[in-house]
Amino acid sequence: WLRRELRKKGFQGPDHPVKVYKAGYEYDILMVSETQRTIVLADAKYRDVNSSSVTGANLLAQELLGDDRLLAEAKRQENRLLFFLQSTSAFEKFLTHKEPWTAYKVKSYLVTKHVPLISKHGSTEVMRAHDFLQSVAPS
Numbered sequence: 001w002l003r004r005e006l007r008k009k010g011f012q013g014p015d016h017p018v019k020v021y022k023a024g025y026e027y028d029i030l031m032v033s034e035t036q037r038t039i040v041l042a043d044a045k046y047r048d049v050n051s052s053s054v055t056g057a058n059l060l061a062q063e064l065l066g067d068d069r070l071l072a073e074a075k076r077q078e079n080r081l082l083f084f085l086q087s088t089s090a091f092e093k094f095l096t097h098k099e100p101w102t103a104y105k106v107k108s109y110l111v112t113k114h115v116p117l118i119s120k121h122g123s124t125e126v127m128r129a130h131d132f133l134q135s136v137a138p139s
Contacts, residue, residue, distance in 0.1 A: 002044065002111065002129060006031050009137030011040065018094050023083045029111075032095050032104065033137075039095065040136055041084055042109040043077045044129070045070070074110050074121035081108035081123060107136065 003015060006029070013031030020027070029042035084091065088101045097104065108124040109132055110116075116126045127135065 002029055002042070002133065003031065005133050006040070006137060009033070009133075010035050011137065012096060014094050018091075020083070020087075020090050022090055023087070025080045025083055027080060027084075029109075030091070030094055032097050034098055036137075037099070037104050038136075039084075039097075039104045039106045040109065041077075041081055041106065042111050042132065043073065043080070044111045045073050045113075070110075070112070070116060070118060070126065071121065074118065074124055074126055077108055077110045077124045078122040081106065109136070 003013070006013075011031040011033045013029070018027040018030045019025070027041055028044045029040060032039045085106060110121075110124055110126045111129050111132045112126065113129065115128055118126050120126060125132075125135070
């Protein structure tokens with residue numbers, strides 16, 4: 001759904017998640033816009049919060065703390081961004097671009113279903129899917 005919406009806004013890229021075996025990373029969304037001179041790296045994390053246990057302490061534990069929680073996912077996405085920036089040649093087969101890599105802004109996102117408890121980790125923005133689309137490709 002997100003890839004389809006980005007295509008409508010002029011982005012191009014693979015129709016499926018991209019696996020870079022050299023680093024062991026998977027990129028849910030890897031797309032480029034020539035008009036915006038922007039490359040978007042995004043990872044989608046759509047998990048539901050257990051509504052029966054919504055307390056401050058439980059929400060922190062469910063959303064931020066632990067190996068598979070939002071903060072850990074944001075850290076992994078930041079590592080994917082750093083790998084991309086250091087190893088652009090590994091992505092030549094996935095992205096068709098007209099200019100040298102250095103001509104593009106590279107933006108990294110962790111996309112969620114609900115409003116996240118954090119909005120950024122390093123250079124990686126953390127936001128709801130709708131907000132992501134508005135940020136990357138405003139109407």
